[in-house]
Amino acid sequence: MVKPTTVTHQIRALRFEHGEMTQADLGRQIGMTRQTVIAIEQGRYSPSLETAFRIAQVFGIPLDRVFQYNQGATP
Amino acid sequence: MGVREKNAWAMLVIAVAGVALYLTLLAVNLDGGSLTGVSYQPLMLWTIGLGITAGIVVHITLSIRLGLAGESQEADERDLQIERFGTNVGQAFLVIGGLAGLLMAMAEWDWFWIANALYFGFVLSAILEGTAEVVAYRRGVPW
Numbered sequence: 001m002v003k004p005t006t007v008t009h010q011i012r013a014l015r016f017e018h019g020e021m022t023q024a025d026l027g028r029q030i031g032m033t034r035q036t037v038i039a040i041e042q043g044r045y046s047p048s049l050e051t052a053f054r055i056a057q058v059f060g061i062p063l064d065r066v067f068q069y070n071q072g073a074t075p
Numbered sequence: 076m077g078v079r080e081k082n083a084w085a086m087l088v089i090a091v092a093g094v095a096l097y098l099t100l101l102a103v104n105l106d107g108g109s110l111t112g113v114s115y116q117p118l119m120l121w122t123i124g125l126g127i128t129a130g131i132v133v134h135i136t137l138s139i140r141l142g143l144a145g146e147s148q149e150a151d152e153r154d155l156q157i158e159r160f161g162t163n164v165g166q167a168f169l170v171i172g173g174l175a176g177l178l179m180a181m182a183e184w185d186w187f188w189i190a191n192a193l194y195f196g197f198v199l200s201a202i203l204e205g206t207a208e209v210v211a212y213r214r215g216v217p218w
Contacts, residue, residue, distance in 0.1 A: 035077040035212075036153040044215035045153050 030054040087205030093126040165204030172196010
């Protein structure tokens with residue numbers, strides 16, 4: 001059984017705020033495939049810490065404005 | 076669907092088709108006799124050879140098609156994680172097949188059973204590995 005992630009994110013909203021950036025564009029900038037960006041957005045994949053930092057860097061904001069850890073949720 | 080996922084699907088289909096072909100050929104050559112009487116060596120070798128060739132052809136075809144479409148063929152961290160997961164899952168059957176072959180050899184079983192235990196260890200390992208990878212691509216890695 002796949003463990004549901006308790007990490008939420010604003011990637012989709014941030015992409016649209018940044019000139020409707022496509023998933024492929026974001027993928028290219030962080031060195032990932034479009035499929036991996038889709039998996040991250042759908043919560044099927046939790047990126048590594050390094051990738052998370054790269055995503056925040058693309059949007060020019062701190063990491064905790066992209067990803068939030070929901071402490072109250074059951075892992 | 077990314078190139079790695081397509082490749083995982085292709086390998087899974089080839090592995091299942093390979094074992095189905097081998098079992099069909101065995102059944103056709105059985106001809107009412109016992110399994111150990113079947114000349115399984117050419118059947119097994121041809122099936123393995125065809126499987127390897129099909130795998131290479133599919134991989135080259137996918138690479139050319141994606142290259143023409145300008146899609147990246149490089150594996151990213153998710154692809155590598157899924158690959159590791161698939162290998163870990165498939166490894167169990169390699170060990171079981173090897174161990175079964177070893178015990179059968181010690182007990183001096185017919186070479187037919189020893190060869191087939193090893194063959195099915197490899198095949199089941201490939202099928203399980205492919206299945207684990209396809210599921211991980213669809214639903215995520217379970218950790």
